[in-house]
Amino acid sequence: MVLGTRLAVFAPLPRLALIVVDEEHDPSFKQQDGVRYNARDVAVWRARQRNVPIVLGSATPALETLTHAQRGRYGWLRLTQRAVAPAGLPRVSFTSNRDTNALEGMSAALIAAIERRLERGEQSLVFINRRGFAPSLLCGSCGWQAGCARCSARLVVHRDTRTLRCHHCGHAERLPTACPDCGNVDLCPVGHGTQRLERALVARFPAARIERIDRDSTRRKGAFAAVRDGVHAGTVDILVGTQMLAKGHDFPRLTLVGVLGADNALYSADFRATERLAALLFQVSGRAGRRELPGEVIVQTDFPTHPLARALADHDYDRFAEVLLAERRAAMLPPFAHLALLVAEAPRRDAVDAFLAAASDAGRAAVREHALDVEVFAPVPAALARRAGLERGQVLAQAPERSAMQRFLPHWRRAIESLPGRRVRFALDVDPLGFA
Ligand SMILES: [Zn+2]
Numbered sequence: 309m310v311l312g313t314r315l316a317v318f319a320p321l322p323r324l325a326l327i328v329v330d331e332e333h334d335p336s337f338k339q340q341d342g343v344r345y346n347a348r349d350v351a352v353w354r355a356r357q358r359n360v361p362i363v364l365g366s367a368t369p370a371l372e373t374l375t376h377a378q379r380g381r382y383g384w385l386r387l388t389q390r391a392v393a394p395a396g397l398p399r400v401s402f403t404s405n406r407d408t409n410a411l412e413g414m415s416a417a418l419i420a421a422i423e424r425r426l427e428r429g430e431q432s433l434v435f436i437n438r439r440g441f442a443p444s445l446l447c448g449s450c451g452w453q454a455g456c457a458r459c460s461a462r463l464v465v466h467r468d469t470r471t472l473r474c475h476h477c478g479h480a481e482r483l484p485t486a487c488p489d490c491g492n493v494d495l496c497p498v499g500h501g502t503q504r505l506e507r508a509l510v511a512r513f514p515a516a517r518i519e520r521i522d523r524d525s526t527r528r529k530g531a532f533a534a535v536r537d538g539v540h541a542g543t544v545d546i547l548v549g550t551q552m553l554a555k556g557h558d559f560p561r562l563t564l565v566g567v568l569g570a571d572n573a574l575y576s577a578d579f580r581a582t583e584r585l586a587a588l589l590f591q592v593s594g595r596a597g598r599r600e601l602p603g604e605v606i607v608q609t610d611f612p613t614h615p616l617a618r619a620l621a622d623h624d625y626d627r628f629a630e631v632l633l634a635e636r637r638a639a640m641l642p643p644f645a646h647l648a649l650l651v652a653e654a655p656r657r658d659a660v661d662a663f664l665a666a667a668s669d670a671g672r673a674a675v676r677e678h679a680l681d682v683e684v685f686a687p688v689p690a691a692l693a694r695r696a697g698l699e700r701g702q703v704l705a706q707a708p709e710r711s712a713m714q715r716f717l718p719h720w721r722r723a724i725e726s727l728p729g730r731r732v733r734f735a736l737d738v739d740p741l742g743f744a
């Protein structure tokens with residue numbers, strides 16, 4: 309038996325008889341640079357080549373996988389009971405982000421629910437997918453905001469190290485004591501990250517044992533395991549953390565999960581953001597009340613009537629997937645279309661733009677010449693238009709049938725490779741997980 313992450317899919321196994329891809333929806337199965345591949349899709353291909361069974365496991369299957377199952381291309385085995393009986397499903401409720409009695413972004417209802425857990429000797433998890441203290445630093449008098457000099461991104465306030473950090477390129481600088489533009493010394497951290505929630509909870513519940521789990525707190529080897537063991541042993545009352553906490557852990561006395569910042573995905577331009585949010589919310593709410601104690605999930609959102617919220621409350625992933633699939637069908641996005649994304653970056657914006665415009669034209673010429681059912685769009689800047697000093701952009705190609713895309717890609721690649729533009733770095737991402 310070979311156990312491994314995505315690279316394990318290439319292990320040479322002469323007597324291979326079964327492949328299991330657990331949490332098959334997880335985006336980490338896709339290698340995003342160098343040789344790009346999706347280990348789940350490679351595994352499916354390998355199983356077919358070897359004529360052996362493959363199991364794709366997930367409580368929140370990827371929409372592609374779900375569609376294959378619905379169309380009968382994959383068999384569909386359903387687990388209708390939770391792993392440990394008689395755990396019931398947690399009760400899900402929603403509170404507003406605009407609660408005027410909120411404590412550092414945590415609604416009064418959530419704080420009261422945490423307090424009840426402390427009284428009963430049960431554990432709470434407060435989940436926010438944002439590390440650091442606050443996602444930006446603002447000057448209230450002139451409107452200056454701390455930005456990264458090398459990226460089109462704001463710098464994140466890290467209070468413990470008294471730094472401003474860029475989460476895209478790794479740049480770090482000292483936390484300024486005054487606004488560099490107007491000299492105002494009253495700079496204001498805006499928004500909430502794990503460190504800020506931790507601090508607020510420590511102040512509100514001084515007797516509680518509170519631990520934070522994120523990439524910063526677990527940098528030291530063994531730190532994550534120590535906290536996990538603490539939760540099991542009952543020496544932790546409140547956990548604050550990022551998606552590192554979302555999956556795979558079974559904490560018997562954890563009966564409350566609070567979710568903050570969920571709405572960010574609903575505002576995202578990435579067409580897979582909502583699907584990912586759904587997977588995360590279903591996973592995270594699966595952490596509450598896994599044993600005899602009933603669980604409760606409190607999600608802070610401005611959209612309590614969103615189909616995702618309703619489906620989460622009813623523990624009905626299928627229904628939510630149907631809503632998403634209808635949207636994808638209307639927009640001609642996967643799994644109803646096949647995409648290839650040309651992403652390019654260069655130190656100069658005009659070089660990227662010229663390269664991508666020529667690549668887009670070359671793509672359309674190839675489509676005409678070979679009479680293919682493929683649409684090649686005009687170039688657009690990446691959502692993060694500048695990263696680590698490089699300007700970034702992209703061109704999308706879309707086809708209703710995979711066969712058309714497969715015929716198109718070699719022509720397009722040849723045309724792109726013969727384009728001038730020596731300082732432009734590019735990659736052609738087939739079946740991208742999202743836009744750049
Ligand atoms: Zn200022």
Ligand SMILES: [Zn+2]
Binds near residue numbers: 456457477479696
């Ligand atoms: Zn940066």
